Amino acid sequence: MNTExxxxxxxxxxxxxxxAAAAAGSGHPTSSMSAADLVAVLFAHHLRYDFERPEHPANDRFVLSKGHASPLLYSxxxxxxxxxDGELLTFRKLGSRLEGHPTPRRLPWVETATGSLGQGLPVGVGIALAGKRLDRADYRVWVLCGDSELAEGSIWEAAEHASYEHLDNLTAIVDVNRLGQRGPTRHGHDLDAYARRFQAFGWHTIQIDGHDVDKIDRAYGEAISTTGQPTVILxxxxxxxxxxAVEDREGLHGKPLPDADEAIAELGGPRDLRVRVSEPSAAAVLRSATTDAVRLxxxxxxxEVATRDAFGAALAALGTARGDVVALDGEVGDSTRTEEFGKEHPDRFFECYIAEQQLVAAAVGLATRGWVxxxxxxxxxxSRAHDFVRMASISGSGINLVGSHAGVAIGQDGPSQMGLEDLAMFRSVYGSTVLYPCDANQTARLVAQMAGLDGIRYLRTSRGKDPVIYGPDEEFPVGGSKVLRSGEHDRLTVVAAGVTVHEALAAADRLAQDGxxxxxxxxxxxxxxxxxxxxxxxxxxxxxxxxxxxxxxGGLGDAVAEAFGDGRPVPRLVRLAVRTMPGSAAPDEQLHAAGIDAAGIEAAAKLLVEEAVVR
Structure with missing residues (x-):
């Protein structure tokens, strides 16, 4: 297309x-109008994409980080x-694929769900990492951001990571339209302010008039020709x-235009121009990942083995058997034990440093390209990345998340390091799977199973060593459990998981001695x-x-209680959990103080069966 x-x-x-917004009676047309020229030039001249084959391995990837501008994307x-055109006018209506914010669950051309601002660029970094380090393909990742979301810390986690990894296949396009939801943004139209920040993170920066199509065209060409660093177009x-009536005016965010017909006439009326998006390279072929039997x-x-140790060994073994498995860590790989994977498969290991939002976002981006x-x-x-987990669920993303050092059982490090909310957090995520193994063989089996599950999968591992109680050939189906003590005269049932399984077994043995x-x-x-x-x-x-x-x-107790939410009689249910704010102490002292060690279980059980004794 020429300039006109x-x-x-x-x-x-x-x-x-x-x-579209007028038909819906809602939406964000003004946010779409500011970026229209940017998208027009991208689709007409620079994007390489086969809409008939959205899974094509050489397709460029376009991420609309400012997801509220979905009318622009659908247009x-x-x-x-x-x-x-008929579908365009179903925008935001019941049953329409064209939701208020785009999701890949509905549309095959959408890479990731957006709308929680500050997420498109971090996920784009993950996609670009796949292209640069794994697929070794020449596809480019284009991310359209709004200026408001540059206030999000996750943007700068992404900016630093992209620069560190020299992701010259990544281009961020920032629509600096000056206005946020309630008024002006922090830096308004000060492009220099944004440029200084991106330059400090090592990005190549280009400043342009976002309504001059020739300058936009040249900027995209410059971004493509830039090597060794990512590019941001401001x-x-x-x-x-x-x-x-609405141009550069406050108070109109998220609202249809007051007089849509008049606005359409002022814009020159409806058109039916068609753009032929360039096709990707035909030379690219689908990646073939090896899949062999896993030798766990x-x-x-x-x-005596810590479940985190078993996780590390199992993950490395899974990586040997499956060439599509990748591992990421937040600079604690020596503690989580992902370093075992990194040693054996360095080409598929990603160090994300202390940036948990980018850690999860990179996992989401890698998953979009077929990696596990x-x-x-x-x-x-x-918990710092909970919103990224939530949005990953909306995307239908398949990612495995592993949290180590859970609970008061970690001991002396104190409450800032203790995961005591994680089960509740991950149980609340739509379609999630939450697993909490108690021994090494169980951990290894569950790690391998996670690779074949859908949605968000979470595995909780422990720091301390516990005895192995299951044989290496024992099966642990997801959705199952193991009855470890049972008899016809049982007077109550203790339900445990992870470290408390061992405490429950010890308590059961002691209670048995008392009949x-x-x-x-x-x-x-x-x-x-x-x-x-x-x-x-x-x-x-x-x-x-x-x-x-x-x-x-939100943890184990609630999970058990909810199992009786179908109308069946609810049994007497007692919960032992961490109810106080822990301090620093040895692991056994922590468990005892919380009342979840063998002694606490034994005492509670005797009270429940009305056989408390004084020794």
Whole structure:
């Protein structure tokens, strides 16, 4: 397209954005109008994409980080022939693929769900990492950001990581339209302010008039030709560009235009221009990843092994068997044990340093390209990335997250390092799987199973060593549990997971000496939960007692209680959990202080069966 045609295409994208929002009675047309010329030039001249084959390995990847500008994205899809005009006008309506913020669950051309600002660029970094280090393909990643989201810390985690990795296949386009939701942004139209920040992180910066299509075209060409560093294009634009009643005016964010018909006429009326997006290179071929039988580590009964150690060994073994498995860590690989994977498969190991938002975002980006990521850090620190986990679920992303150093059992480090909310956090995520193994063989088996699951998968590992209680050939189906002590005279059931399994077994043995039979269930699958086994235990013993190294809200106790939410009779349910703020102490002292060690379980059980004794 020549200059005039590119300008006309930009106007068409504005008109269609206005039309879509007007039909919906809601939306963000003014935010779409500011970036219309940027998208027009990108789709017409620089994006290489086969809309008939969104899975094509050589396709460029476009991420709309400012997801509220979805009318612009859908209007571009219409111009590219992927969406018809009739569908465009179903925007935001029940059953429409064209949601208020785009998601890949609905549209195959969307890379990741956006709308929680500050996430598109970090995920784009993950996609670019796949292209640069794994796929070794020449596809480019284009990320369109808004200026408001540059206030998010995750943007700068991404900026530093992209520069550190020399991601010259990544281009960020910032639509600097000056206005946020409630008024001016922090830096307004001061492009120099943004440029200084990106330059400090090692980016190549380009400043342009975001409504001059020739300058936009040259800027994209410069970005493509830049090597050794990522590029950011800082484009000065006007929100609501082209319509005098709304252009560069406050108070119109997230609202349809007051008079859509008048605005459309002012923009030159509806058009039906079609843009032929360039096809990707035909030379690219689908990646072939090796998949062999997994030779998991095997541990002998009675061995003292930390589940984090078993995780590291199992992950390395899984990486040997499967060429599509990758590992990421937040600079604690010597503690989480992902360093074992890094030593054996350095080409598939990604060090994300102390940047947990970027850690999870990179995993999401890698997953979009067909890789199977395992991302690890301390369980407590994954809470910093909860919003990225939530958005990954909305995307339908398949990622494995592993949190080590969970609970008060870590000991002297104190509460800042103790993951005591992680089970609740991950259980609340839509479609998630939550696993909490208690021994090394169980851990190894679950690590391997995670690779084949859908959605968000979370594995909780422990710092201290515990005895191996399962043989290396034992099976642990997701959604299952293990009954470790059972008899026809059981008077209550203790439900535990992870470190508390061993405490529960010790308590059961001591109670047996006093003639009190107690059933013990290892509920290693916290979500989905084994409702059938729990129901049978409730019927046969009359009382369930959960024991967890976690706060009482949202963890094991709630998982068990919810198993009886289908209308069946609810048994007597007692919960032992961490109810006070722990300090620094030895692991056994921590468990005792929380009342979740063998002594605490024994005392609670005797009270429940009304056989408390004074020794």
């Amino acid at each position: 045609e590119l300008g006309a295409l930009g106007q068409q994208l504005r008109v269609d954005s206005v039309r 571009a899809y219409k111009a590219a022939g992927a969406v018809e 484009a000065r634009t006007l929100k609501g560009k082209g319509v005098a 580590p095997r541990y002998d009964l009675g061995d 990521p395992y991302a690890s850090t301390f369980a407590a620190f994954l 009190i039979a107690v059933r013990v269930i290892d509920l290693y699958s916290v979500k989905p939960v084994d409702a059938e086994t729990l129901s049978r235990a409730a019927e046969e013993t009359g009382c369930l007692m959960t024991v967890e190294d976690h706060h009482e809200q």
